[in-house]
Amino acid sequence: MHVVLPDGKQLDLPQGATARDAAAAIGPRLAQDALGARVDGLLHDLLTPLPDGAQVSILTKRNLADAAELWRHTLGHVMSQAVGEYYRARGYPEGSVKRGVGPVIENGFYQDFDLPVPLKEEDLPEIEKIMHDILARDLELSRREVSRDEALAQFPADPFKQELIRDLPEDVTVTLYSQGDYTDLCRGPHAPRTGVLPKAFKLMSTSGAYWRGSEKNPMLQRVYGVAFATQKELDEHLHQLEEARRRDHRKLGKELELFLLDPLVGKGLPMWLPNGTVVREELVRFLREQQVARGYQGVITPNIGNLELYKTSGHYPYYSDSQFTPIEVDEEQYMLKPMNCPHHVRIYASKPRSYRDLPVRLAEFGTVYRYEMSGELNGLTRVRGFTQDDAHIFCRPDQLKAEFLDVLDLTVLVLRTFDLKDVRFRVGVRDPESDKYVGDEANWELAEKQIIEAVTEVGLPFTIEPGDAAFYGPKLDFVVRDVIGREWQLGTIQVDYNLPERFGLTYVGEDGQEHRPIMIHRAPFGSLERFMGILIEHYAGDFPFWLAPQQAVVIPISDRHLDYAHEVERTLRAQGLRVSVDAGSDRMNAKIRAAELRKVPAMLIVGDKEAEGREVSVRERGRGERKGVALDGLAGEYAARNANREN
RNA sequence: GCUCGUGUAGCUCAGUGGUAGAGCACUCCCUUGGUAAGGGAGAGGUCGUCGGUUCAAUCCCGACCACGAGCUCCA
Numbered sequence: 001m002h003v004v005l006p007d008g009k010q011l012d013l014p015q016g017a018t019a020r021d022a023a024a025a026i027g028p029r030l031a032q033d034a035l036g037a038r039v040d041g042l043l044h045d046l047l048t049p050l051p052d053g054a055q056v057s058i059l060t061k062r063n064l065a066d067a068a069e070l071w072r073h074t075l076g077h078v079m080s081q082a083v084g085e086y087y088r089a090r091g092y093p094e095g096s097v098k099r100g101v102g103p104v105i106e107n108g109f110y111q112d113f114d115l116p117v118p119l120k121e122e123d124l125p126e127i128e129k130i131m132h133d134i135l136a137r138d139l140e141l142s143r144r145e146v147s148r149d150e151a152l153a154q155f156p157a158d159p160f161k162q163e164l165i166r167d168l169p170e171d172v173t174v175t176l177y178s179q180g181d182y183t184d185l186c187r188g189p190h191a192p193r194t195g196v197l198p199k200a201f202k203l204m205s206t207s208g209a210y211w212r213g214s215e216k217n218p219m220l221q222r223v224y225g226v227a228f229a230t231q232k233e234l235d236e237h238l239h240q241l242e243e244a245r246r247r248d249h250r251k252l253g254k255e256l257e258l259f260l261l262d263p264l265v266g267k268g269l270p271m272w273l274p275n276g277t278v279v280r281e282e283l284v285r286f287l288r289e290q291q292v293a294r295g296y297q298g299v300i301t302p303n304i305g306n307l308e309l310y311k312t313s314g315h316y317p318y319y320s321d322s323q324f325t326p327i328e329v330d331e332e333q334y335m336l337k338p339m340n341c342p343h344h345v346r347i348y349a350s351k352p353r354s355y356r357d358l359p360v361r362l363a364e365f366g367t368v369y370r371y372e373m374s375g376e377l378n379g380l381t382r383v384r385g386f387t388q389d390d391a392h393i394f395c396r397p398d399q400l401k402a403e404f405l406d407v408l409d410l411t412v413l414v415l416r417t418f419d420l421k422d423v424r425f426r427v428g429v430r431d432p433e434s435d436k437y438v439g440d441e442a443n444w445e446l447a448e449k450q451i452i453e454a455v456t457e458v459g460l461p462f463t464i465e466p467g468d469a470a471f472y473g474p475k476l477d478f479v480v481r482d483v484i485g486r487e488w489q490l491g492t493i494q495v496d497y498n499l500p501e502r503f504g505l506t507y508v509g510e511d512g513q514e515h516r517p518i519m520i521h522r523a524p525f526g527s528l529e530r531f532m533g534i535l536i537e538h539y540a541g542d543f544p545f546w547l548a549p550q551q552a553v554v555i556p557i558s559d560r561h562l563d564y565a566h567e568v569e570r571t572l573r574a575q576g577l578r579v580s581v582d583a584g585s586d587r588m589n590a591k592i593r594a595a596e597l598r599k600v601p602a603m604l605i606v607g608d609k610e611a612e613g614r615e616v617s618v619r620e621r622g623r624g625e626r627k628g629v630a631l632d633g634l635a636g637e638y639a640a641r642n643a644n645r646e647n
Numbered sequence: 648g649c650u651c652g653u654g655u656a657g658c659u660c661a662g663u664g665g666u667a668g669a670g671c672a673c674u675c676c677c678u679u680g681g682u683a684a685g686g687g688a689g690a691g692g693u694c695g696u697c698g699g700u701u702c703a704a705u706c707c708c709g710a711c712c713a714c715g716a717g718c719u720c721c722a
Binding site: 118120121206207210213214219222224255261263321322368370372373374377378381382383388477488489490491523525526527528530531555559585586587588590592593594595597603605607617619627 | 648649651652658678679680681682683684685712713714716718719720721
């Protein structure tokens with residue numbers, strides 16, 4: 001057989017030759033330095049036989065980054081081995097450490113264990129030490145293809161491995177990788193020796209994880225590690241994590257007094273403090289302006305609804321485990337509303353509609369309540385009571401596309417306004433395996449097709465994800481990451497043929513007959529709570545001028561400037577700006593520091609010179625100082641900045 | 648919900664089987680100042696809650712509550 005090298009040369013090799021053999025054929029030095037190989041573009045190790053005619057390029061220390069998946073994986077095995085040695089050293093017998101899965105993840109690896117006694121975070125440095133020792137031992141890795149029975153015999157006492165092996169698809173070759181006395185079921189690829197692995201790794205945390213992700217299964221202990229090609233990259237990564245913690249909306253929310261989660265009020269039920277309320281109300285004002293311009297009509301609906309409403313809509317059976325228990329009043333059951341759509345549907349149905357009236361666009365900042373498992377709750381990003389910037393568009397089939405595109409346009413405007421660039425567009429379609437969906441097949445297919453057409457037309461990059469649809473229709477979601485790297489769905493657009501059907505909605509067409517309207521559910525922010533949480537992290541609490549809870553603080557140099565300071569305050573307030581005087585007894589320097597820490601965009605310093613000339617000395621965050629600025633000019637400048645929603 | 652961890656002053660955190668401490672913030676006094684902390688004094692805590700062990704618990708044990716990381720689901 002032969003393989004093709006990057007320079008186009010053919011290399012003849014005996015049948016069954018590996019990348020190691022190929023490297024050796026090129027030169028002994030390369031064989032020594034080789035870590036792995038790219039074979040037809042895929043990452044391979046040196047131990048796996050090469051297919052005939054493959055494109056092969058050998059990876060060495062110089063290609064560490066390209067081979068990351070490979071050495072991270074091997075480091076995962078090294079950790080797994082180290083944990084075994086750790087327990088053996090403490091007198092636990094061979095086999096008392098059982099292993100679940102241990103894949104490579106972004107920036108590192110994890111491994112699930114079933115341990116005789118749980119590992120503590122304090123134990124991790126000790127495990128790391130053993131890992132370094134295993135690297136120093138420079139153990140050779142070997143790869144073995146085995147039969148299923150041999151594989152089962154290799155892990156007689158490990159029920160997890162037994163289950164994994166039994167569940168492997170028939171056509172898969174079962175392989176075992178070993179280093180020293182450690183052997184694991186693994187498909188690879190792996191580094192050739194532990195001595196070549198980068199030492200820039202760190203075990204980060206442990207946590208629980210269900211075997212195969214199901215809460216019906218036993219809980220294993222998962223150990224997370226990160227690993228990089230160089231110490232510098234590891235340090236950078238750790239620094240980034242530090243930075244992320246600094247931006248965490250839960251921390252900033254407290255520091256900047258934006259919101260409050262109070263156990264006595266209830267978990268997952270955030271309250272907005274005055275500062276956070278300013279930001280939130282600005283968001284609402286922004287979106288309302290857009291909605292008015294786009295022909296939406298506001299509606300307001302109550303926070304509870306009769307259970308019958310949700311039986312009709314289909315929410316009740318499908319969402320029963322994520323709703324608050326119904327309240328019984330006068331022998332009727334009421335539910336805290338988990339969604340606004342049923343109420344809006346009833347508003348649509350409250351009078352006859354003509355084709356001329358459509359589209360009807362009903363918008364509400366509607367507060368909804370959903371019962372989330374307590375372990376799911378998280379700051380503002382996962383709560384039990386939240387307000388959606390919800391709207392429902394009822395339209396004719398011929399209007400659907402234009403309406404969808406307008407909503408898409410609005411959503412893109414939202415993302416742009418808040419400078420959210422790291423967004424993923426996700427088309428959620430049905431999971432063919434699941435039966436949680438309502439409505440008929442043809443409508444689903446139509447709706448899915450229309451969404452995909454629209455996003456394609458707009459040219460947004462998107463992914464299609466089966467199983468991510470709502471129970472009544474497919475949707476387009478906007479997904480962003482928080483500072484810890486977790487993904488959160490923000491805005492959503494959903495095309496729905498089913499609720500109109502369930503509620504028997506109609507309009508009278510040109511032909512005088514009744515027709516069924518189509519609904520679009522849409523929420524560009526998604527939930528104001530979650531959006532705010534993401535926004536706080538996005539701006540690191542440093543809101544743009546138009547959103548800042550306090551836009552300017554007037555700082556008098558001494559008490560004799562207080563009168564003028566208040567005049568500055570009055571002048572700016574008259575322009576609708578959020579300004580106050582810092583009249584405390586601190587020195588000016590301390591007041592500047594306090595304002596900086598509170599992230600107030602503008603500090604207006606006034607002393608003798610300023611009072612005399614009706615000026616202010618302007619110090620703006622990130623923009624330096626301007627001295628001798630005319631007060632009236634500044635008021636106009638700031639008013640314009642506010643009106644234009646500039647930073 | 649489950650596994651593990653955490654819970655001490657408004658905030659950030661020390662600490663001890665013999666009923667508690669720092670810095671910042673707060674109040675008062677002195678200082679009236681020119682672009683990131685002027686000085687001093689004072690006040691503030693049922694050490695998350697409830698039980699247990701003990702002569703004695705904030706500390707040890709248990710349950711509960713809340714928060715955090717993760718597993719599963721979603722705006």
